[in-house]
Amino acid sequence: MASLFQEFRLKDVVLRNRIVVSPMCQYSSDNGFPNDWHFVHLGSRAVGGAGLIIVEATAVSPEGRISPADSGIYLDEHIQPFARLSEFMKQHGAVPGIQIAHAGRKASANKPWEGDNHIDNLQGGWDTIAPSPVAFGGNLTKVPKEMSVADIDHIRQSFVNSAQRALAAGYEWLELHFAHGYLAHEFYSPLANQRTDQYGGSFENRIRFLLETFTAVRNVWPERLPLTARLSVTDWIEGGVTVEESIELARLLKQAGLDLLDISHGFITPDISQVPWGPGFMIPIASRMRRELDLPVGVGWMIVDPQQAEDAVQHGHTDLVLLAREMLRDPYWPYHAAVKLGVYQAAEILPVQYARAVKR
Numbered sequence: 001m002a003s004l005f006q007e008f009r010l011k012d013v014v015l016r017n018r019i020v021v022s023p024m025c026q027y028s029s030d031n032g033f034p035n036d037w038h039f040v041h042l043g044s045r046a047v048g049g050a051g052l053i054i055v056e057a058t059a060v061s062p063e064g065r066i067s068p069a070d071s072g073i074y075l076d077e078h079i080q081p082f083a084r085l086s087e088f089m090k091q092h093g094a095v096p097g098i099q100i101a102h103a104g105r106k107a108s109a110n111k112p113w114e115g116d117n118h119i120d121n122l123q124g125g126w127d128t129i130a131p132s133p134v135a136f137g138g139n140l141t142k143v144p145k146e147m148s149v150a151d152i153d154h155i156r157q158s159f160v161n162s163a164q165r166a167l168a169a170g171y172e173w174l175e176l177h178f179a180h181g182y183l184a185h186e187f188y189s190p191l192a193n194q195r196t197d198q199y200g201g202s203f204e205n206r207i208r209f210l211l212e213t214f215t216a217v218r219n220v221w222p223e224r225l226p227l228t229a230r231l232s233v234t235d236w237i238e239g240g241v242t243v244e245e246s247i248e249l250a251r252l253l254k255q256a257g258l259d260l261l262d263i264s265h266g267f268i269t270p271d272i273s274q275v276p277w278g279p280g281f282m283i284p285i286a287s288r289m290r291r292e293l294d295l296p297v298g299v300g301w302m303i304v305d306p307q308q309a310e311d312a313v314q315h316g317h318t319d320l321v322l323l324a325r326e327m328l329r330d331p332y333w334p335y336h337a338a339v340k341l342g343v344y345q346a347a348e349i350l351p352v353q354y355a356r357a358v359k360r
């Protein structure tokens with residue numbers, strides 16, 4: 001049996017394989033509510049055979065949405081439509097996961113296909129908040145309001161409330177979005193955090209918001225279910241966060257009950273010129289972190305080839321492989337990977353309605 005198709009147990013959750021649909025914003029919600037688009041988008045990837053599907057960055061508060069069309073889980077009324085999604089994913093053998101997020105200074109933006117730029121308040125945008133009043137730059141020119149300690153307490157509680165709603169909606173895997181230049185990463189990175197209070201300056205202060213938020217969520221998220229975080233482990237830029245620092249942060253998160261680290265990178269500034277783009281370029285970093293931390297990890301980025309995914313798992317570089325764009329190209333990637341890797345009875349990966357017909 002290919003390693004990619006071996007089950008993966010974490011706490012009381014068992015994934016049927018190591019293939020994960022990486023969270024992907026669809027910019028298709030209204031007031032945070034997911035709809036039929038999400039049902040088909042996520043449902044077809046469950047039918048396609050993924051082990052775990054992580055629902056897109058879902059905002060913990062309205063001003064934490066990247067765009068007005070982002071998903072959110074900041075109202076109790078959001079629970080039911082999110083439950084419809086999780087139930088279908090479960091029916092088709094995928095574990096339903098969800099990423100909860102706050103976009104910080106990158107919020108209040110247009111959809112990518114409408115410019116990706118900040119929306120003026122007169123045109124439906126809103127005031128953004130962040131650790132420090134420093135604009136992201138590029139298309140995102142709004143200067144955020146510096147968060148008070150009361151704001152920090154409020155957002156931490158919003159993460160807790162959203163985690164509870166995600167649980168009520170049937171999600172079995174929770175990922176905190178600590179990556180990609182959004183709010184938590186803005187606290188972590190000196191490139192965005194210029195505070196002089198207990199939430200800025202030293203490493204210990206810059207990670208305080210992340211650790212406090214993680215711990216508060218851990219207190220309400222059941223021990224039997226995985227609680228994970230996606231971290232930008234490097235900013236790639238002088239003066240930004242480094243892998244060494246991130247190993248230390250992950251060690252502290254592990255002590256606080258982190259079950260798996262989703263290893264990502266960058267996007268704290270518009271400058272991505274230092275990123276060493278290439279197939280599976282994050283795998284060596286994931287491998288190092290997995291080894292040094294003795295913690296399960298997941299990793300993605302430009303993994304498209306089944307053999308590369310198989311090698312990454314088989315050689316112990318990662319526990320899980322996350323795919324985003326390739327899953328958009330092919331929702332049946334798990335099935336096609338099984339065929340390519342010669343997995344016995346690959347068709348069994350598909351639902352019964354398809355499996356019998358495909359086998360013949």
Ligand SMILES: Cc1cc2nc3c(=O)[nH]c(=O)nc-3n(C[C@H](O)[C@H](O)[C@H](O)COP(=O)(O)O)c2cc1C
Nearest residue numbers: 022023024025056057300301302303323324325326
């Ligand atoms: C359309 C789209 C939306 C995305 N939205 C999110 C998101 O909501 N949360 C997140 O952490 N990453 C998001 N990402 C990043 C992906 O999860 C993934 O890490 C990245 O695309 C690299 O994987 P890939 O090379 O397989 O596409 C998004 C990527 C795409 C293409």
